[in-house]
Amino acid sequence: MSEKEQETIKQSEMDPKFKREISEMPGGEKLMRCFQCGTCTSDCPIARYSDTYRPRQIIRMTQLGLRERVLRSDTLWLCAACFTCTDRCPQDVEVANVIRVLRNIAAEEGHMPKVFSEQFTSILESGYAYRIPELRLKKRELLGLPPLPKGNPEGVKTTLERVHLFKQIIKEAQKHE
Ligand code: SF4
Ligand code: SF4
Numbered sequence: 001m002s003e004k005e006q007e008t009i010k011q012s013e014m015d016p017k018f019k020r021e022i023s024e025m026p027g028g029e030k031l032m033r034c035f036q037c038g039t040c041t042s043d044c045p046i047a048r049y050s051d052t053y054r055p056r057q058i059i060r061m062t063q064l065g066l067r068e069r070v071l072r073s074d075t076l077w078l079c080a081a082c083f084t085c086t087d088r089c090p091q092d093v094e095v096a097n098v099i100r101v102l103r104n105i106a107a108e109e110g111h112m113p114k115v116f117s118e119q120f121t122s123i124l125e126s127g128y129a130y131r132i133p134e135l136r137l138k139k140r141e142l143l144g145l146p147p148l149p150k151g152n153p154e155g156v157k158t159t160l161e162r163v164h165l166f167k168q169i170i171k172e173a174q175k176h177e
Contacts, residue, residue: 009066018065021105027097034059040085040095046078053078055085055095062098071106074113079103120160127151 022028034056041047041056053075061070070076076099085095106112119129126132128151140147 009064013068014065015067016065018067018070019063022062022098022101025101027094028101030091030093031059031062031098033091034063034089034093035091036060037090039088039090040093043084043088045082045084046080050075050078055079055099058099058102059093059095062102070102071109072111076102076106077113077116123151123156124153124160127153127156 019031023031036056036059038056040059041054044053044055046053047055058070058073058076079096079099081096081100083096086093086097089095122131123129132148137148
């Protein structure tokens with residue numbers, strides 16, 4: 001967690017309903033089982049290379065109801081969704097799913113880092129997470145490489161609409177234009 005996130009916790013920041021909100025979402029049900037052993041953090045491949053990313057802390061902050069700190073944290077978005085933490089947790093907490101639930105709420109509430117909203121915009125336009133420059137496509141042609149497969153932006157759009165994230169992502173992307 002960043003310096004700001006390590007500041008003293010004020011009681012006024014704690015939302016007692018937050019843990020229930022997360023525990024009622026699919027994947028978040030076992031949140032309160034966590035007894036802070038730290039296995040998730042010690043086995044997390046991202047925590048190994050990051051000074052700030054600690055899944056154990058995310059779980060604890062969520063239990064404590066630090067809603068705004070958790071949802072506004074950029075580190076929430078570092079999770080690679082590898083599910084190692086979930087596999088290793090002795091309490092069967094679905095850590096990766098809790099993080100997914102938190103990210104979905106963060107996105108709905110407009111706390112998505114710019115890099116991800118830009119990726120979404122690119123996916124919606126081309127089906128690719130990154131815009132591939134024309135020059136690179138021409139180089140492929142010159143080298144005799146086959147054309148890249150077509151993306152499926154319509155399919156992505158339909159999926160996002162079904163999970164009610166489409167409007168929010170468009171709003172976020174427009175904010176950064
Ligand atoms: S491994 Fe499970 S019990 Fe241990 S800190 Fe992580 S979530 Fe909590
Ligand atoms: S799912 Fe996320 S938090 Fe869990 S081990 Fe993988 S990168 Fe770390």
